[in-house]
Amino acid sequence: MVVPSLERWVSSRVALIGDSAHAMSPHITAGASLGVEDVGVLRGKLSPDADLTTALKEYEADRLITRWTIVKAAPSDGYQGVYQVAQARAAQEQ
Numbered sequence: 001m002v003v004p005s006l007e008r009w010v011s012s013r014v015a016l017i018g019d020s021a022h023a024m025s026p027h028i029t030a031g032a033s034l035g036v037e038d039v040g041v042l043r044g045k046l047s048p049d050a051d052l053t054t055a056l057k058e059y060e061a062d063r064l065i066t067r068w069t070i071v072k073a074a075p076s077d078g079y080q081g082v083y084q085v086a087q088a089r090a091a092q093e094q
Helices: 033-045 052-073 080-091
Strands: none
Touching: 033 052
């Protein structure tokens, strides 16, 4: 299952975060954690002196890189791929 990506996540005064910005296939299992990270990154970009439009564009640029890194690293064969990765990691730890 491939979830199509959005071309942009921000406009001049509005930013999408979490699954509304970067929904992913369930087998990637990163949706909740990425949403929490989005809030932290956005909070770090905003300050009383910050230009809102610039801050939102910086947030989007930072998070797009993270989103694509995770999507590329995720197994393409769904739950079975996640299970195989987990088994391989468990074997390495023994």
